[in-house]
Every structure is written in C-alpha cells, then in structure tokens.
Amino acid sequence: MVSAVQDESAPERRGLSAPELRGFREVQRLAYACAEAVAGQLRSGVTEREAARMQRVWLRERGVRDWFHLPFAWFGDRTAFAGFKVPLQFFPTNRKLEPGMPFILDMAPVYKGYTADIGYSGCLGLNPLHDRLLADLEAHRELILREVRERRSLREIYEDVERLMTAQGYANRHRAYPFGVIAHKVDRVAERRWSPQVFGFGTQSLKGLVSDAVHGHRDGWSPLWSPYSFSDHPPQPGLWAVEPHLGFRGTGAKFEEILVVTDSKDPEQSAFWLDDDLPHVRRWAEEKVAA
C-alpha cells in the first residue's frame, strides 16, 4: 500500500497539478463525511429513498450543486444486486432497513468542479458475515494498485480481481453495473448554473465521459474498465473511480474511491490511491492493531 502522505510536488505527474489533486481529495473526503454522517443516522425502518434523500440534502447544504450521479442507497439483499436485470433497479426503492441488514451508500457529488464517486458499505447492528466481506475487500485494493503499477491490461486486472473474489468464495457483483465495469474515469466538470440530470446522471459529467469514450475509441482505450475487449489496454493516465463489489448470498459490500494513474516512470508515482485516510482503510488498520 502507498504511504498516507503523497508527495504532491512530484514533477512527473503531468496533467494533474497538486491543487487539482487537492480539489479531488477535498470532494472525496466531503463525500465520505456525508456517507458516515448519513450512516450514523440510519435507523430501523428508514427506506432507501429516505437514505438517498438524506445524502442529497447533506451535500447540498455543503455546496454541492452538480452530480456525476445522484446518491444511491441499497439495503439488504439489494446490496448484492440480487435479481437485478435492468438498470432501473439500481434506483432507491421503499425497502426498509432492518436490524442486521447490510447497506451501501453510493454517491458522486461534484464540488467546485471536482468530481468524487464513492461507495460506503455498512451494516445496521451486528452482522459477522458482512464484517468478513469488508475485511476481504482489502486484498482487492492491494491487488488493483499492484497490477496497475505493473501496467497490466485493464481487462486482465479485471479478471484477476474476479479470480480473487471467486477464490474467496464470493461473486463478482460489479458485473451488474452498466457494461459490467469495475471502474470508470472521472474528471473535472465545468460549473454551470443549470446542470440537469438524465436518469440520475449529471449531463456535464456524462458529456466528459462520452468525449473520453470518443477520444479513447480513436486511440484504443476506453474510460470504462470492463471485462470486454475494449478494456484490453494498459491503464490510461487520469483519475479512475474504482469500485470492486463483492456479493455473497444476499449480502454485498464494496468500496469506491479514486485511483490516480499518471505516466510517471517511477512505479510508486505511476499509480496511487488519491487518499489513504478513508473509513474502510482506517477500519482495516484498526482491525490489524486489534489482532
């Protein structure tokens, strides 16, 4: 794992200045703070829609005006996307939270033109199985970083992550996302006074993604990190919101955070997690201390 403090002045990071990284880190922290605040308010009987609204309100109050996508909330076996066939099923429902139920909050706010996309897994009360899943996600965070630094093809990394999930006994549930993506690129977004959403996705961000897809298509890469052949290329420099998602018989867990990929020759600097001070990372560290 990379050290918690990144040397922001490293000259190799072409394309991403230190203030830019700071901006992304700021919004990612804001989003995680929102997730923790909302998770702390979740009670038995709260619905997914209410949880999504709580996230929206919390972030709006702190200056978020645009979204990569509106906040999602999944409870119970919906955390493992059980029976998901069409993308509309991702939207929050009236499912009520019950004691022992796992939940996932997923939001992608745009703040001062910087985008974050985060996923936060939690559980109302005790659920040893969910704890196990969360603990097992650590290996994926390490695996992804290692293989991105080795400049393996994204498709291969995807397959390695899937293999590790299978070995752990879990199902790969990010396959349920549109295009089966484990990650997608995020970027800066122009701040407009009016920024509408289409199917929960911000038009400004979609514009960025589409333009990346068009450029990438010409140059042989894609802003979507999928199991398909269009992802059969080495990691493209930029910011990738990575979201490995484990599922196990009606219980799901994920994290989502930004991986910075640069074209530096130094492996340490060629890829690193934007921030190592995140709830799930702290949790793993605490577990290690406890053990």
Add this chain to the structure above:
Amino acid sequence: MSLQGARERRVRTGGVELCVAELGDADRPTVVLVHGYPDSKEVWSEVAVRLAEQWHVVLYDVRGHGRSTAPRPLRGGFTLEKLTDDFLAVIDAVSPDRPVHVVGHDWGSVQSWEFVTVGRTEGRIASFTSMSGPSLDHFGHWIKQRMARPTPRRVGQLLGQGAKSWYVYMLHTPVLPELAWRGPLGKRWPGILQRLEKVPAGDYPTASLPDDAAHGAWLYRDNVRARLGRPRADAYAHAPVQLITPTGDSFLSERLYDDLEQWVPRLVRRSLPAKHWVPRTRPDQLAAWIGEFAAANEADGQEGLPAQQQTAKGPYAERFGGQLVLVTGAASGIGRATAFAFAEAGARVVAVDRDAEGAARTAELARLVGAPAAWGEAVDVGDEAAMEKLADKVAAEYGIVDVLVNNAGIGLSGSFLETTSEEWKKVLDVNLWGVIHGCRIFGKQMADRGQGGHIVNTASAAAFQPSRALPAYSTSKAAVLMLSECLRAELAEKSIGVSAICPGIVNTNITATTRFAGTDAAEEQRLRKRTTRLYGRRNYPPEKVADAILRAVVRNQAVVPVTPEARGVRLLSRVSPGVLRGIARLKPPL
C-alpha cells in the same frame, strides 16, 4: 422390554395405575415421551436411550396400554380430560418443581396438544415436540374452514385426508376392532409394520400389543367425534412447539398443519422423509431435534428467546436443520455453492477438497451463513485409503453423514487419439473412482445405520451428449450417471435416495484447470482462457445448481438436468438421439 436400566414406579390417579419409567440423571431437566396407538412406551426405547445421556427421560404407558391398568368401564375412560389428569399426575411425581419438555408421537401427540393448549398445565410445560398427531381441535377447525369455503384445492385436501383416515372409521365400529386385534391382526401386526412401514425388526412391538390396541380403540371413540364436531375455540399453545412432519406418513396429510401458525405463536417446523413410525425408524434425527429444541427452550424458560431465532431461515431449513452434509470438491464452484446452500439451511457441513485452504475457507464462510458447525478436510477423493480414513474420522467426530454430495470432478478435453492413458487414468480416478469410493464408504455407513439418507452425484450434461471434444470426460460422467441409477435401485429399500445432477455449462473454475490433451503448455493456457471467457459469457451461476441439488434431495429426484441446455440435451437424447450425434461431430469454437 428394551428400556434397560430404567427405574420404574407406579403412579395412581383417577382409578388407574400408570407404569412410569425413568432414565438418566433425575437432577437434569425432564423430557416426557408420550406414545401413540397401538403402542406402549417401548416405542420410544431407541429415542429414550439417546436422550438419556443429556436429559432426565420419563416415559409412561397411557392408561389401558402396556403395564398401566385400564379404566372401568372403558367407555368414557379415555377422554382427553382424563388423559390430561394422568399427565399432570405423572409430572407431579417426576418433576414437581420444574416445567417439563413434552414429546408426543401419534396419539401421544394428539393428547399432548391438549396438554399444551389447556389452562391448567400452563407453566408446567417448557416445550412440546409433536410428530404425526394433530390437535383434534385444530383438525376440527381445519375441516370446518374447508367445508365452509370448498374451493377445489380445499376439497382435494379434505378428500385426501379423508381417505388417509380410513382406519379411524373402522375403529368406530363396535367389537370388531377388538376381535381383529386380539385375533389375526394382532399376530400379523409386527410383520405388517416391517413390510409396509419399514420398522426394523426387534423387540418392538411388545407382547401387550393386542390389549393395547383393543383398549386404545376407545381413544378414538371417546374423543374424535366429540372434538371434531365441536372443536374448542381457545386451543392456543402456551408453550413453544416443534412440529416434526414425516413426509411419507400414510395416515396424516402434511396439509393438516398449514394453518398451525394461528394457534402456535412460537412454532418451529421440521420435516423428515420417513413413514409414520419415526421413533423406530429415525431415532438419531429425532433425538437430535428434540434435544436441540428442548435445550433452546431450557435456557430461561418461558421468557427466553424463541427457538426460531436459533434455527436457520433458508427455504429448506425445515428439512436440513442439524443434518450432517458432506460435500466433495467443496473448495470451488458447484461444490462450494452447495456447501453454502446446505449451510444456509442449517446443516452441519464437511467440506472436502484436495485444496486444503479452499476447503477451510468454505467451512469458515459456511459457519457465517448459518451452519451450526462446519469443517474443512483436505482429501483427494481418488485416493481410497484417504477416503477410508476420512470416513472413520467423520463417523467418530461428527457422526454419520445424512447427505453425501459426490461433486469433485476435473475436466479433460481433446481428441480420443491424442489422449494418453495417463490422462485417462487421472480423469477416471477423480470423476469416477472418487464417486465410487464416496458411495461405497459413506453409503455403507448410511445403510448400516438404517435411518435413511441421500446421496447426490454430480454427473454432467456430457453424460447424454456425445462429443468429439470431451471423450474421456463424457465417459466418466456417463458412468457416474449409470452408477447413480443402479445405486438408487439398490438403496431404495434402505430409504436412501440417490440423485444424479447434470449441470451443463456453469461458470466455475473447472475450465481454468481442464487438461487439453495433445496441446503444449502455451496452447493449453490459451484454450483455458478462451473457455473460461466463454463460460463466463454464459454466466450460469453455480448457486442455481446448488439450489437444484437441495431440491433434488427434498424431492428425491433421480436425474436432474439443470441449465436449459442440459434439459434440452436430455430431451433430445430421448426423442432424437441422431441430432446429438450430429452435434457431437462439430468442432468446438475455440
């Protein structure tokens, strides 16, 4: 008399003298076993000795049965009120200060329902385990509801149970039943039980059978018409109830218990693939369930956690709760998913695989999804000595396996002429010999125990579909299919079911380890990657195969094709095998 070591006493009540036997330490919590018709307390002998290790076990002969005396006159002497008096007298004598756990079979269960639903026993009963005997009051309401709104389904249920109750009408005729029981029927009864009910021969039924049966006819005559005609409206259970339903019961329909939740706030359901006389045919399972349920309700008496919270929730929990399931090839794919599915149903799981780490991981996750216990064992199923050793260890430490899943298998692809004899040996060792060893060693243990069980063998759609690409694999799987069919025929008389599962194309890691005959390492790697991607695109999850396996055990199905392509191939193999032969000639798209 097979209740060895029992302490006997006589309890006088309401003009009769009851013979009460006790086993086990009298300071322990008490379990009272109540027998049915036409039986005496000896029907419980097998269950009682098993329970006596943990509990203070009390059995008594119901009035007019065994060595208890009969009331005079017989008519009117067997009402449920009087039977409740007897029960109270017995528990006053054996456990005056502490509530008891009641267990009833057949008429013992019918009367125990009365005990557990009347006010005067409140606080005296800690739990009730019922098998093959409904409450007459609930039964009366069940009939009334179906008569009041006779939908076709309800009429069917009424007629079904009506046909199963033929003997009840017979018993209402005067004198004839007594004559039959004291005459030819009494003599032939043990043989009938062995032949039709598969009750093992031995010291049951006892010599008192003709008298028991003759007196017991009054149980029906004194209660059935009265209670079915005017069922009590307040027959709510005041103690937690565990309902054990034998699914092959010739006398009672499973539908009788459909509405039971409205009468019993704390109900746990169990089902058992067996006929009516479960105390004789399934003593191990009964003792385990009775002990577990009683212990769950012992901790803090009436106020404690309902036992439901401690039992698994899956759709098959009724059937597999507490059973011992052994799965081979359990470190990945279908085997692992099957282990989890059984774990979710509350079974204890032994996960066997060559890959020790994977097997241990399966066991760990199995415990997290609901298995009360799970163990990982590293064994190569093709190694006979290792399998023998495993069987000894499992029998000694965990018990006799109730469900065996012979699932371990490896892939081998490539043309027949390029397949070496070494490769043949390897695939047959695992795919065929592994199954043979499993069935032979664990199947023998099951058969020797004589309390039923089930064996599942994983065959394949390749068992029906010939193919130029998989000659060795298909041969091994076809052998497994035929082996399963033969074994099913042989073990049917032991109440052991055998199912062959034919999954089809399922997304597991078998493709990543398949040997491709006649290729070098690089080409093999390419082919593995390619097939893995193809199987991944098909993306049929092993969890669905695991569900099919549990369903096959519950329904005792012989051959179960799982994926649509497997079903299609099976159908074609019957209606137009020529098509399959044509498909067999195609080269796989690799």
